[in-house]
Amino acid sequence: MINLQENRTTSSIIVLMMAMVIGVGSIIYTNSLVSRILAQEEQQTSIFAKVQEYIATVEAGENINTLIEVIDANYTYPVILTDEKDKVLGHRNIRIPKAKDSLAYLAAELAEMKAAHPPIVVEPAPGLKNLIYYKNSDLVVQLKYYPYVELLIISLFFGIVYVLFNASRKAEQNKVWVGLAKETAHQLGTPISSLMAWMEYFKADESLDESIIGEIEKDVLRLEMITARFSSIGSPPVLKFENVEQLVKDNIDYLQKRISTKVQISVKNLEGMALGAPLNRSLFEWVIENICKNAVDAMGGIGKINISLSYTRDSKQVQIDISDTGKGIPKSLWKQIFKPGYTTKKRGWGLGLTLAKRIVKDYHKGNIFILSSVPNEGTTFRILLPRF
Ligand SMILES: Nc1ncnc2c1ncn2[C@@H]1O[C@H](COP(=O)(O)OP(=O)(O)OP(=O)(O)O)[C@@H](O)[C@H]1O
Ligand SMILES: [Mg+2]
Structure with a gap:
């Protein structure tokens, strides 16, 4: 079984998995960075708290400015110091926008900090409690x-x-x-x-x-026509309004003589009137031929092919249903069989249905798909062709 499709799918899966590994890896790494920085910030906050307590106990006149500077330079996160009743005593690393009322702004910041972390309690003097509120620095966020x-x-x-x-x-x-x-x-x-x-x-x-x-x-004439089909690929298709029933019947007459006599092909027009659609005759005959040949293969050369023609319910398209009494196609393969290179035949190229789909979709703006398939009972392909 030739399967060009598989390689491509495998490499896409590998690329996707690599992308996921990179993504997840970077999340884990950054998360660990964040928690390390957070731990550091918490540690710094407790140092800050100790400094507050220390400042309260130092004798007047002792030079503590250098100490404060060192501490200040070491942390970047916003801090608010309050008394027990949440009255703001001081703050660090909060830039109050000029246009704003500083008290209201600080109150809002304080509310945010309360939601973020429990405060650190310091006792600058026996019986006196101050609270240090803080939140994560912009960097951590x-x-x-x-x-x-x-x-x-x-x-x-x-x-x-x-x-x-x-x-x-x-x-x-x-x-x-x-x-x-x-x-x-x-x-x-x-x-x-x-x-x-x-x-x-x-x-x-x-x-x-x-x-x-x-x-x-x-x-020989047929060979000549096939050659004409090949050379018309890639050129803009010329569509002519055709009688679909007649076209299919002509095609079947030719095919019937060249396939097993144990395969009966019938064509039925369900509308009882001529069904017309713009078609490129030589390309479209190719589609019918490919599907019928596949049907003959699927039935092992014995069985029935029924082709029924009608309009779709909205009357906008001609509907051609081709049913066989062959071995059927598992639902998991309904899309796959239209891909180039997919074949289950020893001598198959896996191109028949790819070309059929291309001709129907690209050249006729129609559609082709499997309508139903039952294992060992048969398969129905449906072709839809716009009428105008
Ligand atoms: N009517 C059908 N019933 C069961 N299986 C089918 C039918 N039509 C197509 N298949 C499956 O789909 C596969 C692909 O069909 P396709 O016509 O594209 O290639 P192929 O017939 O294998 O080779 P070739 O290029 O010679 O047509 C077949 O090999 C077969 O397994
Ligand atoms: Mg085929």
Whole structure:
């Protein structure tokens, strides 16, 4: 089983997991940084408290300014000192905006600090209690949010890379498709025209059976048409208003003679009137052919293919349901089978349905999907084609 899809999915999963490891790793690291800084700030607060007590006990005239300076330089978080009744006695590291009423501003800060941490109680004199309120410095607050901001940036980055990468890969794939198809058409051209010349030669020979020559000629013409399909890939499609029932029937007539006689194909028009839609005949025949061939393979060459044609309920689209009595497709594979390279056949390329989807969606602005599938009972593919 060829599966190009799997490699791609595995590498995307690896990239995603790496991104997650980076993200989670940075959250853990930053969190540990934050808690270390917090611990440090708490320690500094208790030093501050001790200093307050010390200041209260030193004899008048002793020089304590240097001590205060050292302590001040060492902490960056906002602090408010109050008495027991929450009257503000002093503050550090709080910048009061000029336009604001300083008392009201401090009261608001104090409320915030109360919510953040319990105060540290100091006793500057026996029986006298002061309270030191504090909150985290801006630095710690910023650091706390940093990993989430970082995670957001990383996800955005990966998102953008993925979109760009995907777009360029698709463009590349398209070029390969078109190049391959056109080259194939070009190479087939010479032997086909030589086969045509041989047909004329055989037709002139009366000893050969005419009906056989007729059938061979049909095949050669068919080859010529297939070549035309290949060379039309990549060029803007020319759509013509066609009778869908007639087109499908012509196609089936041709196919029926070339597949197992034990497969019966029937075409039913449920509307009882002509169903028309703009189509590119040679491309669309390819779709019907691919789906029918898959159906024949899925039934092991014995069974029934029923094609029913109708309009959708809103009358905006033609609906073509192709059912087989084959082995069915597990629901988990309903999307996968349309991806290039997915095949379960020894000699398959896994391209039939990819091309069918491309033709229906890109060239006809329609849709193709599995409508239902039951193991060992059969599968129904649905094609929707806009009528206008
Ligand atoms: N009607 C069906 N019933 C059951 N399985 C199906 C049916 N149609 C398609 N599949 C599954 O989907 C796979 C992909 O089909 P697809 O036509 O894209 O490639 P393929 O037939 O394997 O190769 P090729 O490129 O020659 O068409 C098949 O190999 C088969 O496993
Ligand atoms: Mg196929």
